[in-house]
Amino acid sequence: MTSSSHQKFGFDTVFDNAGGVAYSAPRPKRLFTAEEVEAVRAAAFAEGEQQALGSMAALQAQALSQIASAVGQALPRLAGVAHEHREGAAGLALACARAIADAALERFPYAPMQAALETLAREIEASPRLIVSAPAEIAEGVQAALAETAQAIGYAGAIQVRAAPLGPAAFTIDFGDGAAAFDPAAAAERVAAALDAALAAEGLHAEPLIPGSES
Known part of the structure; x- marks a missing residue:
């Protein structure tokens, strides 16, 4: 058998020797005035409002934490996309420059x-x-073109032109004490290599695409 504690019997009202009420336990109030009802309503509303605000603040903090996490995961990908965009833009610019240079040399x-x-x-x-x-296809016209330039700069020496297996617009100039050479194709390759090296060194730490923003 299990034992249970028993509550002692108590009296709500205690009488004195003269028969008067010496003590009476307070009874719940059954009637309230309009002012009391309004005060209770206002207190309950304020308590509910505080609880709602607390819940909203907690939800906001949770949402901000989730947003921060999502942004943190997205930033590396955005940096990669930006770098790919730079590479594509640089490649397009280089291709346009080559096309313009080829047309100009032609x-x-x-x-x-x-x-x-x-x-x-x-x-x-x-x-x-x-x-x-110079290339054979333009060697015939080189003599006249360089003679005009030589006269303009005051060069009185002889100019001897030889046809050589060179690329379009390529040439070499030998003046005894030195030489000069130009090859558009090789120059384009050097520019492309320098651009690739710069993009590789820059990596994902380039300046932002939009001024004032952070990558």
Whole structure:
């Protein structure tokens, strides 16, 4: 058998020797005034509001934590996408530059040689002869083009042009004490290699695509 504690019998009302009420336990109030009802209602509303605000704050904190986690997971991917965009943009710009350069060299095939001769004016002024090697398809016109440039820079030496198995617009200039050479295809390859190296070194730590933002 299990034993259970028994509550002692108590009286709600205690009488004194004269028969008067010495003590009476307070009874629950059955009637309330409008003011009391309003006060109770206001207190209950305030308590409920505080609980609701507390719940909302907890939900907001949870939502912010989830957003921060999602953003933290997305940032590396965004950095990768930005880097891929830079690589694509750089490749497109390089391809456009090559197309423009090829068109310009096709229209003005002697321009690089003339520019080189102007740049070398001081180096070649004492040289009695220049030996210029150029692609066979343009070799015939090189003589006249360089003669005009030589007159413009005051070079009085001889210019000898030779046809050579070179790429379009490529050439070499030998002036005895030195030489100069230009190959558009090789130059384009060097530019592409330098661009690839710069993108690789930059990696995912480049400046933001949008000024003022952080990558």
